[in-house]
Amino acid sequence: MKILVYSVLLLGLSISCSADEKDATLSQKPIQVAVNQSGNNSEGAYASASGKLVAKNAVNVSTRMMGYITGMKAEVGQNVNAGQLLVSINSTDIQAKGGQANAQISQAQANYNISKKDYDRFSNLYKNQSASQKELDDMRARYEMAKAGLDAANAMKSEVNSQYRYTNITAPISGVITAKFAAQGDMASPGMPLLTIESPSTLQAQVLVSEQNITLINQGMPVKITLKSTNQEIAGTVSEISKSSANTGGQYMVKVNVSNSANLLSGMFVNVQFPFKNAGKVNQDFQESVMIPKSALVEKGQLTGVYTISSNNTAVLRWVKTGKDFGDQIEVLSGLNSKESYIVSAQGKLYNGAKITTK
Missing domain, CATH: 2.40.420.20 (conserved putative lor/sdh protein from methanococcus maripaludis s2 fold)
Structure with a gap:
């Protein structure tokens, strides 16, 4: 009997609460x-593609000389100006070649002076009919050989001087040193990169686009660039479109110039959104x-x-x-x-x- 009374009370309470909630909902x-x-x-x-920011102007600094690095005035993150001395390489071998070239020039100059005097003297004798044509021809041949020897010695000296430029390596552009591949005391060899310099003032986004969308992208197209780390959105313009995917795994490289690269760093990951608005014409390659x-x-x-x-x-x-x-x-x-x-x-x-x- 008690259970029946409790059940009736609970049913009444639940009906009352439901009614109250309904009234509250209606009156809200x-x-x-x-x-x-x-x-x-x-x-x-639109189509979107992921990539990263890179410096538009970036160079690898190397040398044509083989020798020990005697001075390295460069550190990663350092700002450098064009023409600033960065690396010095041991120039003992070049100095020795320079001495040899100077000695050859002196010898060739002496031979040239003697042969010129002999040629001038025999020219006068020939005019006065005191020397034969053969004697004059022999003097002319000696003179020309001596002149050629002097020219060769001067050319060798010029080659040595040009090699001197590669013992003191300067920055080809103004920018920031982003990579360092050698240190003082290391052996440098021809073509070996020593440093990388990038100009951060001009950045561009490099992304890979699929073959379904590459034909829809045009040079000069305005795009939206979103930094993945901060979700910051900046404007950009398509500058280069690759027409081959042979070296990029079946996708096409697209380069986008960044309109405002202040506070941006090379290597940041980005997402580029390419808009395709075609005045109502629908293409199956488009993604709404x-x-x-x-x-x-x-x-x-x-x-x-x-x-x-x-x-x-x-x-x-x-x-x-x-x-x-x-x-x-x-x-x-x-x-x-x-x-x-x-x-x-x-x-x-x-x-x-x-x-x-x-x-």
């Missing part, structure tokens, strides 16, 4: 929300993007959703699948199309079934 004031109207969230067709603000997302555990509006002006939580970030925007892959409205912000706490009114 609508929550004012801001809505993104249909079509405003579509950025059009739905971009919404990150602030409109609702996260519950591992699920991500966005509030939409029902026909009864109530909030409906819609689960969506998100893609890549583009600054303060995020790509929606499924769960919401470009023709649907969604709630951006609300002046109150939203929940499924909450009454809403738009601003």
Whole structure:
């Protein structure tokens, strides 16, 4: 009997609570929300590609000489100016060759002076018919040989002087030293890179684009560049488009000039968004993007959703699948199309079934 009484009491309480909740829901004031109207969230067709920032002007510093490095006035991260001395290489062998070249020049000069005097004297004798034609020809041949010997000695000296330039290596451009491949005391060899210098004032993004999208990209096309580390968005312009994928694993290299490279560093990873707007013409290679603000997302555990509006002006939580970030925007892959409205912000706490009114 007691159990029956308790059951009746509990049933009455539950009916009373349900009625109260229903009355509270009916009497609740609508929550004012801001809505993104249909079509405003579509950025059009696009393709995106990942890559990194690189210096547009970058050089590897090397030498044509073999010898020990006697001086290394360069460190990674150091700012250098064009013409600044960076590396010195032992020049003992070049100095010895220079001495030999000077001795050969002196000898060749002496031979040239003697042969010239003899040729001038026999020329006068020939004019006075005191020397034969053969004697004059012999003197002319000695003179020309001596002149050729002097020219060869001077050329050797010039070669030695040119090699001197590679014993004192200077910076070819102004920039920052980003890599160092040798140290003082190491043996340098011809063609071996010693340093890398990059000019950070001109950066560009290098990305790989698939064959489905490469034909849709044009030189000079404006693009959006998003830094993956900070989600900072900057503008860029397509500068170079590779027409071959033989050396890039079946994808095509695209280089994008960065409009503002202040506070950016070479090597930063980026995502480049290429817009394809074609005045209503639809191409199967296009991907229709739905971009919404990150602030409109609702996260519950591992699920991500966005509030939409029902026909009864109530909030409906819609689960969506998100893609890549583009600054303060995020790509929606499924769960919401470009023709649907969604709630951006609300002046109150939203929940499924909450009454809403738009601003």
